[in-house]
Amino acid sequence: MFRDGARKSIWQEEIRRFSSYDQIVNNKTFDVIIVGGGITGLSTALELQKQGQKCLLIEASNIGFGTTGGTTAHLNTFFDTTFDEAISDFGEENAKLLAEVGKEAIQIIQNNISEHNIDCDFEKKTGYIFALDKKQNKKLEKMIEGAEKVGIEMKFCDGVSFPVPFVSVASVPDQAQFHPIKYIKKLAETFVSLGGIILEECTCLNHSEEDNEISVETSKGLFNTKNLVYATHIPPGVNVLHLMAAPYRSYAIAFEIGDNKYSEDLMYDLYDPYRYYRTQIVDGKKLLIAGGEDHKTGHEQDTGTCFSNLENYVREYFDVGAAAYSWSSQYYESVDGMPYIGKLPGSKGNIYAATGFRGNGMIFGTISSKVISDLIMGNNSKYEKLFDPGRIKPMAGFASFVKENVSSAADFVKDKLFKEKINSLAELNDGEAKVVKYEGESYAIYKETEGKTHILKSTCPHTYCDVHWNSAEKSWDCPCHGSRFAVTGRLLTAPSTEGLQRIRFNENGEEENI
Incomplete structure (x- = not known):
């Protein structure tokens, strides 16, 4: 899949x-x-x-x-x-x-x-929530008080193994x-x-x-x-x-972890953004899944x-x-x-x-x-x-907020030197990407490892925000509403219903109509 x-x-x-x-x-x-x-x-x-x-x-x-x-x-x-x-x-x-x-x-x-x-x-599991410092402990106390009021069992407990130093821990069955x-x-x-x-x-x-x-x-x-x-x-x-x-x-x-090395229950800390852990067996091998480092899409x-950061943190405390x-x-x-x-x-x-x-x-x-x-x-x-x-x-003025009067049609330059100018502005190594400005327009550029360059209009068709490069997933991500696009401009994630507009060139380096 x-x-x-x-x-x-x-x-x-x-x-x-x-x-x-x-x-x-x-x-x-x-x-x-x-x-x-x-x-x-x-x-x-x-x-x-x-x-x-x-x-x-x-x-x-x-x-x-x-x-x-x-x-x-x-x-x-x-x-x-x-x-x-x-x-x-x-x-x-x-x-x-x-x-x-x-x-x-x-x-x-x-x-x-x-x-x-x-x-x-x-599998049914017990969840464990760990307070790593005094501030987190106060938050955990409030969480337990709130859970008790609504009928969710959550209580402080002892004797729980966790490789990260912690002040307190609560269990949730x-x-x-x-x-x-x-x-x-x-x-x-x-x-x-x-x-x-x-x-x-x-x-x-x-x-x-x-x-x-x-x-x-x-x-x-x-x-x-x-x-x-x-x-x-x-x-x-x-x-x-x-x-x-x-x-x-x-x-x-x-x-990868050895058998019975860590708890097979669900673990969470109260860091902001919090980290979370569980195990899963794949092909007969037990793996520890660690998650975290959350941020707004397109803002990193x-x-x-x-x-x-996630890997370094896990390796600092987990074997x-x-x-x-x-x-x-x-x-x-x-x-x-x-x-x-x-x-x-x-x-x-x-x-x-x-x-x-x-x-x-x-x-x-x-x-x-x-x-x-x-x-x-x-x-x-x-x-x-x-x-x-x-x-x-x-809020009032939603129609103006989404810039309904902005045209999604791109006005492309037509000279044969366009590709060379864009490439010179980007100055990309293989596998790198960059958004560049040229003659009042913004372009999203990605260079593959074999040297092929993908040039796109950087404007998300949804509400016309400029996309940002996601180096980890090799995608162009919109910081406004989360639309995401492949390096070819293909739509990966809504709410946009269109991909980024592509600019192609023929073997003579001339722009092609697409």
Whole structure:
């Protein structure tokens, strides 16, 4: 399978390629169209198909291409937004409701595993949260107080082995881990066996909403539906959610370790951004997965240092061998710390979205299937108001903010010396990239190891921000809303629905029309 980065995640090794889903679609009208083939989209599609809905799932690349293929797959009953924070910001009753989410999501996963006989390395674990200094200890005390108020068992404990010096540690029982790609692979197979349709390599370009029907324009034709679900983090195109959620990247490395060298439970510290650990067996070898070094997408000049910092920290305290895998992944944070799951703001009530999961994507992606399916089937959802995307109103002047009057068409220079001028401005070594300015225009340049140069317009087609180079994943990342592009300009990650505009040259060095 492919994923949205140049580095290989640990999950890609065990499942190298899915069966290609490109089913024949005779009828172009559906009850529900789901956009996005990660855990959110597939969980939702399967749940709705089981309830008698006629569903189409479309995925711009392959199943698991995005964050699900890059998660570290911790399943928690506590979240990045702590319960004491939730009590302060949303009230104790809503915090108690939030406390039910993790338990219910893990139960949904277990039910799917049992019902569909899924072998996905699911294991119940105890989570351990470590305070590394006095300041973190105070935070941990508040976390425990908040957890106690909402009915989540979290308490200080002794006798826990952890190689990093720490002041205190709390245990949280009934956590879990699994293999996310093995899990969603079976969800996809079951969905298709029940009559659901999956189209891979199918990009959602746009939608138009009428009174009783939604038209969905895709790279494989036009489809109609009663309900549309965007399980893509941020919906493609331009939407108010782009003002309400910010993209972040997180880094992970899987190290070789000997048998029983470290705890096989789930471990977290309270550093900001926090680091997290778990183990996984691949090809009979136990690996320690360490994650952290999070930052806003496109806001780190040298993303390679994020891997270096994480590896150096782990090697300082843990006795590990070779780094077998290293990868990064993307998630979104909401402005108030609570996810957005429900009806898309500005729609007529039949378009749904799920985003703002922070570092808890497997849990919130799973619970989204319950929330959204309940809403579509006309049932009440106890989480509807808590997660309502319409709870925060966008700022005035949104239309001007996204620069709707800016043309996405590029005015390219036409002289034969353009390529040479750009190359001389960039002065790149093999494998390097740079954004350069030339005659009032901005260009993203990447030079391959064999010397071939890729020249792109650096303007993201979404809201016209300039992209930044991600050296770790060899991609161009937009710092505004998280769109990501390959060195060829190919779209990797929404919300953009187009790639970066390319400039090609023929063998004479002259620009070609593309």
